[in-house]
Amino acid sequence: MRKATARLQRLADKLTATDWHNGVAISIFDQATGAELHIGSGELDTRTPFFATHITKLFVSAIILQFVTENRLSLEDKMIDHIGYCSHCKELHVIDGVDYTDQITIRHLMSHTSGLGDFFLFKMQARSLRHSMIDGIDSSWSFEEVMQRARSHGGIAIPGESKKATYTESNYQLLGRIIENIEGKSLAEVIRDRIAGPLGLSSTYLYCDPSDHRPLNLMSRNREVYIPRAMASFQADGGVVTTAREGLIFIRAFFEGYLFDKAALPLLYDWRPLFFPARFGVGLLELQVPRWMALRHRLRMHTRHIFKRPPLCLGTVGLGNAVFLYAPDEGVYISGTANQLVDPERSVSLALRAIEEVARYGRHEVYGEKGISAQPAIGLAE
Structure with missing residues (x-):
């Protein structure tokens, strides 16, 4: 070689x-x-x-398949059956006055066919979180804010009916919360216990602490950007180091x-x-x-x-x-x-x-x- x-x-x-x-x-x-x-x-x-x-989504997929093989979950299960009490998840997916939230399945979330709006590209004053990151503007957000932004975006398709996948970061934020509810521990702990630990991956973990300087800073064109609060906010849709x-x-x-x-x-x-x-x-x-x-x-x-x-x-x-x-x-x-x-x-x-x-x-x-x-x-x- x-x-x-x-x-x-x-x-x-x-x-x-x-x-x-x-x-x-x-x-x-x-x-x-x-x-x-x-x-x-x-x-x-x-x-x-x-x-x-976004490689984090493969980690989420691996954990979901572990649950499937352990008979703790089915891809056809409804999201609301596993999300637990979540006041911010009510009326999350509404189109023309019809609430489709209770029709969203685990499969829909994983395959980007839920029809939910995308919090990451949610436009506020003609900008989005993606634009801010590329410009090196650091910000943080919570799960509750993600749900609020997704709801404000509005449903874009009836769950499972679109012939195309519509990439929506909100889907994996929900999957992360579902994993936490099933395991009764944080997503960082689940990734450690179910993936990093068994495979002996000592430098693989979910980024949660903005004061953690171990990962190399990302580049945006010719400028190095320091956006630790944003990276710590991604969690299930993009937080793995x-x-x-x-x-x-x-x-x-x-x-x-x-x-x-x-x-x-x-x-x-x-x-x-x-x-x-x-x-x-x-x-x-x-x-x-x-x-x-x-x-x-x-x-x-x-x-x-x-x-x-x-x-x-x-x-x-x-x-x-x-x-x-x-x-x-x-x-x-x-x-x-x-x-x-x-x-x-x-x-x-x-x-x-x-x-x-x-x-x-x-x-x-x-x-x-x-x-x-x-x-x-x-x-x-x-």
């Missing part, structure tokens, strides 16, 4: 040489060879904590059955269009980049590879250019971040380039070298 590592290291270094990146880190595991590849550049190496943001190496362990555990019964995975494969070129299932993203979008990073490849279909990836991509992806046809996992709040294409392009480097070039090198044997990712017993 030395040549593949060197090529990807040069690519990461090229990114951090610009004003837009204070660090880039990726970790890769190849099922065919058992080889791992770790790249770090700038202020990030593969053991440096970073904000995983992790490292590239530990993220690799998690994404493998998610798809290989170390966190829940692997037979439950097909429950997530109910795809709806989200935004080009992605579809969203039940708590899981499917990414299929078309050939023309991959041409830019393939120009130096052998001609037989230039027009091949890019790898299909499952996982998710987060605000801040975090990527946790599994390419099942290639048998390659990747986790990491380009740590930039804008232009998510950068991390996706980097991830696809890395997957192709390993699957089409790195394996020839590994098989041709002596002394390299298949090894599982650290922390996972085969």
Whole structure:
């Protein structure tokens, strides 16, 4: 893997040489060879904590599937049956005077088909929380404020009736509260006890304390932003901190059955269009980049590879250019971040380039070298 590592290291270094990146880190595991590849550049190496943001939704999905396999929850259960007493959740979803709140299911929340409004893009004086974060304006919000903003936004579709997924952060705020009610403990404790602890992830946790300076600050274009109150407010929809190496362990555990019964995975494969070129299932993203979008990073490849279909990836991509992806046809996992709040294409392009480097070039090198044997990712017993 030395040549593949060197090529990807040069690519990461090229990114951090610009004003837009204070660090880039990726970790890769190849099922065919058992080889791992770790790249770090700038202020990030593969053991440096970073904000995983929307990757948190995979953690939530894993916990929900654990509940399903433990017969403590069904995806068809009504939200109101598990949310507990919540005065702020009353009349949360109203369209044309009809209250659909009691029709929202766990499946609707996980698949972004609840029809709820999005508190994160809730416009106040022609702005949104996303705009504020990109501008480096720090703010905090509570679960009650999230529900108030979602209600003020108004219902945008009858639950489950839309043919498309409508990405709504409010859904995962509700899922986080449901998880807390079922377990009787905070979401941070649930993630520690059900995911980080069992997998031995010592640097993976839910960010709750604005005075915690361990994660590297995010970049917004050419400016480093310090928004700890906002990051501590995300919780279930974007609050996890992790490292590239530990993220690799998690994404493998998610798809290989170390966190829940692997037979439950097909429950997530109910795809709806989200935004080009992605579809969203039940708590899981499917990414299929078309050939023309991959041409830019393939120009130096052998001609037989230039027009091949890019790898299909499952996982998710987060605000801040975090990527946790599994390419099942290639048998390659990747986790990491380009740590930039804008232009998510950068991390996706980097991830696809890395997957192709390993699957089409790195394996020839590994098989041709002596002394390299298949090894599982650290922390996972085969």
